[in-house]
Amino acid sequence: xxxxxxxxxxxxxxxxxxxxxxxxxxxxxxxxxxxxxxxxxxxxxxxxxxxxxxxxxxxxxxxxxxxxxxxxxxxxxxxxxxxxxxxxxxxxxxxxxxxxxxxxxxxxxxxxxxxxxxxxxxxxxxxxxxxxxxxxxxxxxxxxxxxxxxxxxxxxxxxxxxxxxxxxxxxxxxxxxxxxxxxxxxxxxxxxxxxxxxxxxxxxx
Numbered sequence: 001x002x003x004x005x006x007x008x009x010x011x012x013x014x015x016x017x018x019x020x021x022x023x024x025x026x027x028x029x030x031x032x033x034x035x036x037x038x039x040x041x042x043x044x045x046x047x048x049x050x051x052x053x054x055x056x057x058x059x060x061x062x063x064x065x066x067x068x069x070x071x072x073x074x075x076x077x078x079x080x081x082x083x084x085x086x087x088x089x090x091x092x093x094x095x096x097x098x099x100x101x102x103x104x105x106x107x108x109x110x111x112x113x114x115x116x117x118x119x120x121x122x123x124x125x126x127x128x129x130x131x132x133x134x135x136x137x138x139x140x141x142x143x144x145x146x147x148x149x150x151x152x153x154x155x156x157x158x159x160x161x162x163x164x165x166x167x168x169x170x171x172x173x174x175x176x177x178x179x180x181x182x183x184x185x186x187x188x189x190x191x192x193x194x195x196x197x198x199x200x201x202x203x204x205x
Contacts, residue, residue: 005035007066
């Protein structure tokens, strides 16, 4: 008999995230078993015991449910790769925010994953281009190389918490009053900082 497995995760050390809402949503969605953990986003997948148990328990025909795709990894690239691996193993992935349902997509599932992969690459290139254009402009005009004005730390923490609890971008906009572009930028900046930290750690080893 095929199983429905849920996985929930929040980041440790922030003091703003609560695990219970994710777990409750997964229970309400009909999960047979739920794995959950509070752990640093800097930890690799092998350092996430509950994620490892969750993935190991899945078999062909099973369904993995998550509040959002971000629970699957630390970066967009890692998330998309894992989504691709699960689809290849015959495991359905459903996100409660309505973004992904591999079973419902059927033969179009690989198309979605390919699209996500392409968008991920385009986004990284665009971010890199925008950063370089900003740096060049500031240098040419003898301006400070400091970043753009930031949203308040309180608002950013609220965005992180809502997103980690599985809230959609539009839901976050309604609760914070921030624009969708600002919300995406806040989340993307956090992901970029995590990637930079990981690269520094690797170089220092």
